[in-house]
Amino acid sequence: MTYLRLALVILLVFFSIFFNVHAQQPTLNIVYLENGLKDLNKVDKLVALNLLAKEFIKGSDSVTSLVAVNSIVEMIDSIKQGKVHYGILNSYYYLAYSEQLKPFMGPDLWKIQRSFEEKEDYVLVVNKNIDYIDIKSLAGKRLSVHQDYLMMNFYLKYWIKKTANQPVEKFFKSIKNTKTASQSVLDVFFNTSDVCIVPEYILNLVRELNPAINNGIKVVHHSGANFIPALVLTFNYSGNAYADKVRNNLGTLTDTVRGQEILNLFNIKNITPAHHDSLTYMFDIFNEYALLETNHKYVHKAQN
Amino acid sequence: MQKNAFNQIMFTQAETVSRSIIQASSDAIIAKDYGFLVEHNVEVLKNNSSIYYVIVSPKIGEKIFVNQKSWKLLDVMEQELALLETETINHKIVSYNEFDHVYHFVYPINFSAIEWGWLHIGFSTAEYNDSIQHMYYNFSYIVSISFLIILLVGYFFARWISLPLSEISQLATQVAEGDLTVRSSIKRSDEIGILSASFNRMVDSLSLSKQQLQHYNQELEHEVMVRTQELADLNKGLDKKIHEEVAKSKKQEALLIHQSRSAAMGEMIGAIAHQWRQPLNALGIVQQNLKLRYRMGSLDPEFMATNMDKADRLIQKMSSTIDDFRNFFKPNKNIQPFNIKNIISTTAELLDAQLKYHAINLKIDCQDDMNTTGLEGEFSQVILNLINNAKDTLVEHQPVQPTITIFGEKLINGDYRVIVKDNAGGIPEAIFDKIYDPYFSTKEEGKGTGIGLYMSKIIIENNMGGTLHAFNDDFGANFVIHLKNSANHKIKS
Numbered sequence: 044m045t046y047l048r049l050a051l052v053i054l055l056v057f058f059s060i061f062f063n064v065h066a067q068q069p070t071l072n073i074v075y076l077e078n079g080l081k082d083l084n085k086v087d088k089l090v091a092l093n094l095l096a097k098e099f100i101k102g103s104d105s106v107t108s109l110v111a112v113n114s115i116v117e118m119i120d121s122i123k124q125g126k127v128h129y130g131i132l133n134s135y136y137y138l139a140y141s142e143q144l145k146p147f148m149g150p151d152l153w154k155i156q157r158s159f160e161e162k163e164d165y166v167l168v169v170n171k172n173i174d175y176i177d178i179k180s181l182a183g184k185r186l187s188v189h190q191d192y193l194m195m196n197f198y199l200k201y202w203i204k205k206t207a208n209q210p211v212e213k214f215f216k217s218i219k220n221t222k223t224a225s226q227s228v229l230d231v232f233f234n235t236s237d238v239c240i241v242p243e244y245i246l247n248l249v250r251e252l253n254p255a256i257n258n259g260i261k262v263v264h265h266s267g268a269n270f271i272p273a274l275v276l277t278f279n280y281s282g283n284a285y286a287d288k289v290r291n292n293l294g295t296l297t298d299t300v301r302g303q304e305i306l307n308l309f310n311i312k313n314i315t316p317a318h319h320d321s322l323t324y325m326f327d328i329f330n331e332y333a334l335l336e337t338n339h340k341y342v343h344k345a346q347n
Numbered sequence: 348m349q350k351n352a353f354n355q356i357m358f359t360q361a362e363t364v365s366r367s368i369i370q371a372s373s374d375a376i377i378a379k380d381y382g383f384l385v386e387h388n389v390e391v392l393k394n395n396s397s398i399y400y401v402i403v404s405p406k407i408g409e410k411i412f413v414n415q416k417s418w419k420l421l422d423v424m425e426q427e428l429a430l431l432e433t434e435t436i437n438h439k440i441v442s443y444n445e446f447d448h449v450y451h452f453v454y455p456i457n458f459s460a461i462e463w464g465w466l467h468i469g470f471s472t473a474e475y476n477d478s479i480q481h482m483y484y485n486f487s488y489i490v491s492i493s494f495l496i497i498l499l500v501g502y503f504f505a506r507w508i509s510l511p512l513s514e515i516s517q518l519a520t521q522v523a524e525g526d527l528t529v530r531s532s533i534k535r536s537d538e539i540g541i542l543s544a545s546f547n548r549m550v551d552s553l554s555l556s557k558q559q560l561q562h563y564n565q566e567l568e569h570e571v572m573v574r575t576q577e578l579a580d581l582n583k584g585l586d587k588k589i590h591e592e593v594a595k596s597k598k599q600e601a602l603l604i605h606q607s608r609s610a611a612m613g614e615m616i617g618a619i620a621h622q623w624r625q626p627l628n629a630l631g632i633v634q635q636n637l638k639l640r641y642r643m644g645s646l647d648p649e650f651m652a653t654n655m656d657k658a659d660r661l662i663q664k665m666s667s668t669i670d671d672f673r674n675f676f677k678p679n680k681n682i683q684p685f686n687i688k689n690i691i692s693t694t695a696e697l698l699d700a701q702l703k704y705h706a707i708n709l710k711i712d713c714q715d716d717m718n719t720t721g722l723e724g725e726f727s728q729v730i731l732n733l734i735n736n737a738k739d740t741l742v743e744h745q746p747v748q749p750t751i752t753i754f755g756e757k758l759i760n761g762d763y764r765v766i767v768k769d770n771a772g773g774i775p776e777a778i779f780d781k782i783y784d785p786y787f788s789t790k791e792e793g794k795g796t797g798i799g800l801y802m803s804k805i806i807i808e809n810n811m812g813g814t815l816h817a818f819n820d821d822f823g824a825n826f827v828i829h830l831k832n833s834a835n836h837k838i839k840s
Contacts, residue, residue, distance in 0.1 A: 187382070222386065229382030236382075252389065252417045 069105040071096075071128045071285060074118050077111050079133025079193040080273060080309075091308035098296060098305055099129065103288045115140050122147045122278050129289070130276045131155075134322070135193035137274050138329040149277030151286065153293055154317035157272055157310060158244035162321075165195050166246055167264035169238045170231050175263045178206045184237035186215040187227035192242070194270045194325070195224075199240050201332040202266070208339065225249045232259040242272075269324040275314060290316075353475055353482075357450055358438060364391075365454035365466050368401065376403075376456060376463060381411060388413040397474050399446045402467035404432065414444070424467075428453070432465045440472065448472045511539045515546055527554040606798055619669075625700065626661040633658045685723035687763060687830075688713040691753055694730040698738065705742050706749065709734070713755030717763045719830050725806045729815075730767070732799040733826050737769040739790065740824070744771040761832035766825050773819030782817065 073096050077088075089111070096107035112118050115136045121127045122144065130144075137144065157163065169175050173184065190196055200211045207214055219236055221227040227239035228249045243265070250256055275293070277286065296302035297313050306312065368391060369376070375383035381403075388401040392415050400414040402421070410421040424432070431437040431453040441451045450470040456463040511533045521529045527550055533543035633654045640646035691713055702709050734751060741749035754766040774782060781787045783804045788797035807815040813830040 222383065225389075226382045226386040229385050230380070231382075233379075233381040235378075235380055253419055255419060 069285065071100050071105050071107045071289070072121075072126050073099065073107055073109045073129045073131065074121055074127045075109060075111045076115060076118050076130070076132040076136060077113055078115075079135060079191060080131070081191045091305065094305045094308070098302060099289050099292055100285060101288075101292050103285050105285050119143050125279050127278045130278060131273065132276070133193045133273050134271050134325060135197050137276070137322075138197075138325055141326070144276065144278075147278045149279070149286070151277040151290055152317045152319060153275035153314050154271045154321065155273035155275065155309075155311055156313040156315065158242065159312055160244065160268055161271075161315065162268040163195075163270045163272055164243040164268040165198050165240055165266035165270065166243045166262045167199075167238060167240050168228055168231050168246060168260050169263050170234050170236075171259050171261055172234070173237050173261075175261070178202065178264070181238050182207065182209075182214055183216045185217045185219065185235075186211075187219045187221050187230035187236035187239040189222070189224040189227055189241070190220045192224060192272065194272055195240055195242065197332070198266050198270065198328070201328050201335075202264075204332060204335050204339075208335075228256070228260065232256050234259075242270075243268075271317065271321065271325065274317070353478055357470065357472075357475055358452075361438065361450065361452035361468055361470055362436065362454065364395070364398070365452065365468060368468075369454070369456055369466060372403075373458065377458060379405075379408075385411055385413060385418050389418065397471045399449055399469040399471055400444065400467075401469075402428075403464070404467060405464035406462060428467060431467075434462075441469075443469060446471075448476070450475065508539060511535075511543065515543060518546065518550075522550055522553065527557060623665050626665045630658055630661050633661070682721055683723065684718055684720045685726070686715075687717040687719060687726075687755055687765060688715055690723055690727045691730055691755060691765070694727045695734060695753070697731065698734055702734075702738060702751070705738065707738055707741050708748065708750040710750065710752045711755075713753065713765070714757050717755055717757055717765075719763060719811075719832070721811045721830075722806075725810060729803040729806050729828065730765075732803050733767040736799060736826075737767060737771070737824070740771040741769055746770050746772065746823075763828075763830040763832070765828040765830070767828075768820070768823060768825040770822035772823055774817060774824045779817075783815075 075092055092109050092111065093107075096109040100107050110121070112121070115132070118127070118130060118132065119140060122130065127147075154161070167178075167181075169181070169184075174180060188196060188199065196211075203209055203211050203214045212218065215238075217236075219227075219230065221230060221239075224241045224245040225248060227236065228241055228246055230236040231239045246262070293314050294316065296306065306314070368388065372384055372387050374380070375387070384403050388403070388411075392398055392401065392413060396415075400412060402410055402412050402424070404410040404424055410424055412419050412421050423429075425443065427439075427441060428443065428451065431439060431451065432455075433453075434455060436455070437453045439451050441449050443449055443451065446469060450472050452468045452470060454466045454468070456466055514533065515531055518529045518531055530550060531543040531546050534540060535543070637646065637651070637654055640650055688711075691711055695709055695711060699709070730753075734753075737751045741751070748770070750770050752766075752768050754764075754768070756764055758764055778787075778789065783800050784797075785801040786797040787801075804815045807813045807828055807830070811830060813828060815826065815828055817824055817826045819825070
C-alpha cells in the first residue's frame, strides 16, 4: 500500500510539472476569417492553416492557436477580448471595419500576394461579340464573377456605381457566381456570359492554358494595380513577445521550399510587409463609394 | 493473371474517374457551361497526374480537349477515337497527341436516357507499366530471394538436420554390421537429439542383449554339452537297454514261442491222446482176443501171427505218431528249403484223429511244387494253429458238414498262397482287429492261450517275410498265408 501511494504521488507530481510546463508555454493566437479567403476546401484549409501558423512561430518555444471564424464580428470580438495576436482577413473587411480594428492593431502589417505583382489589377473582359463602347454599354449583360474576391467585387460595384450610378445587381441582366475566377473568363469565351471581371494575372493564366481564347474575348477596362487582396494584421502588440520572431519568419517564408509549398496551398505567391499607405487607394475608393451611396440615397429620397 | 488484374484495376479506376467527372459536371453539361467543364477538368488533371487528358465530346458541337498544360477546342474527333464513341464503355491503348501508350477510356454521357455525348479520358500507362514492371521485379526479386533463402535454408537444413541424420545412419549401418561399440555424439534438445539419444540407448540395449545372448549361448552350450553327454550316456544305456529290451523281447518272443509251443504241445498232447486212443483200443482188443484164444486153447500160430502183425501195426502207428509229434516239436535251428504241401499234409495228419472225432472234413488242395525256404517247424506250427483254430470254431458253431479246406497255390509272380478256410460262419467283426493280439482268445478261460495267431503272424511276417491276414466269406473265416518265392525274399532268423 505504501508503494502504491508513493507511485501515485510521483505520477501526480510528474503530470503537474508536465501540464504546468505546457501551460506556461506562450501561445500565439491567430484568427482567420474564412469569408473572402475560400480558395481551399474546408479540410485542406485547416491543415494548411495549421502549417502556416507553425511557420509563424517557427524557431520559438511558443505554440499557436489558430481559429477560423465565419464573420468579422466574431473576429472583432476576439480581438477586443485580447485573445488575438494575428488576424488574416480579406482586405475588404479591413476597409469596412478599420475603425473598429485600428485601436487594437499593432504596427506590423503584411500584404498577401496572389500573383507576383504586389498589387492586383482587375480587368473587365467581354466576349468578342460585345460591342463595347463604355461601361454603360454593358448594361443588361450577363456577368460572370468569382464573388469571393471581395475587393474585386467591390471595385466593380464602385465603378458601376460611379459610372452608371446603379447597383451591380440591377446593372447587369444576370450575375453568375463562378467557382473560380478563371471560370468567369471561360464563361465569357464560351459566351455563357457577356462580361467578367478578374485579376489580370488570372486572365494571363487562362490565356496561358489556351492562347486561342484571345480570339473570343477582349479586355475593355483595367482598374489599375492598386489592390491588395488580403492582409495579415497584428493585434495586442504589447502582449506579443514573439512579434520579432514572427516578423522574421513571415519575411523569410518564401526563402524555403517548405514555405513556398505552404503558400501554394493557399494559392499565395508571397506575404510581404506592407505600409499602411499602400492601402490608401483602396481606402479612397471605399470612402468614395460610401459617399456615392449616401448621395444616391439623398437623391432618391429627394426624387421621391 | 496479374496483368488482367491490372487491366481490371485500370478499367475500374477509369470508370470511377469518369463517373466522378460527369457527376460533378452534370449541371454544367446540361447547361452547356463549358467554362465550368474546362475549369473542372483542369482541376481534375491538376490533382491526377496519371491522367494525360480529358476530352468532353458532345454529340453536337465542339469538343473540349484539356490536358495538364492547356486546353483547346476540337472541331472533330480523331477517327480512331471517334470509333470508340458507342453506347457502351470502350477502352483502347492508343497513341494520341504527344502521348504514347495511352489507356484511352470512353464513357458515354447520358442524362435521362438522352445521349449527350462522351467523356474521353487518357490515362497514363506509365503507372500501369511501372506496376507491371514492379510486379515483375518483385516477382524476380521474390523468386531470387526465395531461391537464395531456399539455398541457404537448404544448406543450413542439410547441415543442421541431414548431417546428423547421415551420421546416425552411418552409425546404424555399423551397428547393423555388428559393431556395437559406436555411439552418437550428437547432443541437441530437438528431435534429432532425441533420435541420437534413442539410438545410443538402442545400441546399449543391443549390446546388453548381445552380452546376455552370449551368456545364454554359453549356458546353452554347456547345457547342450551336459545334455549331449547325458544323451550319449543315455544312448549307451539305451543301446544296452535296447539290447536288453530286444533280448527281453526276444526272450518274450521266445517265451511266447515256448508258450505257443507249449500250448501247441498241449494241443498236441491232446491230439496224441486222440491219435493213440484208437490204436490203444485196438491193441486192447488184440490182447483180449489172444488171451481169450489162449484160455480156450485155440490159440494157433496163424491167429497169433495175424494179431501180432496187427499189434505191430498199431504200435508202429503209435510210434510214428510220437515221431511225428517229436519231429513237429523239434526246433529247427537252420533255415532250410521245404515243401509246403508236405508240411501241410504232415501237420494235418497230426490232427486227423481229432478232426475225425469231431466229424470235421479236412480237404487239402495244394500244388506239389510249392517249395520255399525257412524254418519248417515254425511253418508247421502256423498250419497247426490255423487248423486247430478252425477245428475249435467248427466245434463251437456246429455247422452242417463242418469242413476245413486248405488251398495252396503258386501265384503268377512266383509267390505262394496258402488259405485255411472253414465254414464256421466267420470271425465276428467286433473282434476282427484283435485276433492277432497276444493273449486274445475267444475260447473259455483255460481253453485257449490266445497266442496262437499272434505267434503265427510273427512267424509268417517277421521270420518268413510273408503276410498273414484273414477275411470272412459267406461260409466262414479264411486265413491267408502269402509267402514270397524263396528267391525273392530274405528269411529273418
